[in-house]
Amino acid sequence: MGGLADSDQVNEAFRLFRLMLRNRIHVDSVSLSSVLGVCSRGGCGEFGLHDSNDVLSSDVHGQQVHCLTIKHGFESDLHLNNSLLDMYAKNGNMDSAEMIFVNMPEVSVVSWNVMIAGYGQKSQSSKAIEYLQRMQYHGFEPDEITYVNMLVACIKSGDIEAGRQMFDGMSSPSLSSWNTILSGYSQNENHKEAVKLFREMQFRSVHPDRTTLAIILSSLAGMMLLEGGRQVHAVSQKAVFRTDIYLASGLIGMYSKCGKVEMAKRIFDRIAELDIVCWNSMMAGLSLNSLDKEAFTFFKKMREKGMFPSQFSYATVLSCCAKLSSLSQGRQVHSQIAREGYMNDAFVGSALIDMYSKCGDVDAARWVFDMMLGKNTVTWNEMIHGYAQNGCGDEAVLLYEDMIGSGEKPDGITFVAVLTACSHSGLVDTGIKIFNSMQQEHGVEPLVDHYTCIIDSLGRAGRLHEAEVLIDKMPCKYDPIIWEVLLSSCRVYADVSLARRAAEELFHLDPQNSAPYVLLANIYSSLGRWDDAKAVRELMSYNQVVKDPGYSWIEHKNGMQAFMVDDNGRMVDDEVVVVNDGMSCSSG
DNA sequence: GTAGGGTTAG
Structure with missing residues (x-):
């Protein structure tokens, strides 16, 4: 569901709730708790996944409900206080959550879990650990949910090893814990470890569910292990899994990444109740197999079917526009993104900058870059790379200096981008100076x-x-x-x-x-x-x-004379020297 | 009243 749809839901629920108040319908802890639930779902954390207005609006609504709980004398209600905590935690407002928590007359494991989850989502694993220790000190026994939240906190903070140690310390981890750690490895592209752990799981007779299989499919795809993927496919033909959308999206992704896009399409066509993730997987799969035109048509079809594109859909379709160098289609998508409030998503923003750069409109790329809140390293890299692609070496170097000045940490890709810009624009000495500073000043190994x-x-x-x-x-x-x-x-x-x-x-x-x-x-x-x-x-x-294959023979229209052409269909005259010697490609 | 999981960028 899109950003607008989310905030619409919050507004609608809140409107109904006001109607209740106006008509003097009795407000109890259950109605307050459920309206808080809606407010929690509206937000996505700081500079979140989409427009920060959504977070603000649900936070403001939540605060109003908070006032009502006090007004109606529910400030000591444990369940309601937990809902309030959860609302603030899900909106990334940990200061307010903290304030409620310290003033709660009574807390439960749920309260501690919510606090740990809130800090985990903000990648603050040290705060999560602090809360875990405090809960144990106060005599609360951590439960399955506590452990999952702790694992998420470690993984989100980038310390998957700490998560692994915690996981290894569990005597019999829940399936959710298995899935969390597997996903941690998979998302960090450590597919080998994910698959290893999956085997360990089978060895210990822990039965995988649809989630486990979907994660493993993603890792098998990451390693291009088609055979492994087919085995998982065979397992997922079992009745309970046959029409499962989690498995469908995983299979579509796996087959596409292994170059079997027709198989991916067959799976897509077989599922009746497709969700947005399945559509996104299929669209990404088409694009991955250089079927970008088809992927763009697919995106339009998705909208016609009444699906709300997500930030994933937009990032993918923009990459199609970039590969097609289609500025007009890219602009259309851009205006949809602006309308639906995804402009501050880091992935969408980077994809927009990439699209405008590849279409040659570097000023538009810069405009997007300047307007974006919540830039990250990739955003900066993308813009520097955009300048490099368009032969704007000086601008690339200036932006690189701005990046350093802003305190954003450059990574290896930043240096590839800025050094490419220098190389293409003849800024040799500037390039050498930046190159020399890589390790000394920024700790990035060349x-x-x-x-x-x-x-x-x-x-x-x-x-x-x-x-x-x-x-x-x-x-x-x-x-x-x-x-x-x-x-x-x-x-x-x-x-x-x-x-x-x-x-x-x-x-x-x-x-x-x-x-x-x-x-x-x-x-x-x-x-x-x-x-x-x-x-x-x-x-x-x-x-x-033997001369590289990858070149092909073409037939000359005036006869049977053969020419060599490269992948772009250009004739390669230099290689004729080799052709005449009778050595050269045996494959076409 | 609390948790995990499939799709996206350089």
């Missing part, structure tokens, strides 16, 4: 991608000697990509001796790669050194290196 940017940057500027010196000092000098980048630059600047060295490094590092042979031969050819070019091609033949 990886091969960062070195590649710098080598590319030096190479494009013709500073080949500096590039060579740097490579010799690099920890990742045995990664072929480094030498490939250098070799390309040698070609541009016709530096034969360095090209020879780079190619020879590549012959050793990546023996089956034909690219260095082709590039080196082309460098010789372009200088008219035909004998050297021929020698390289002979060496390639002698080493039994």
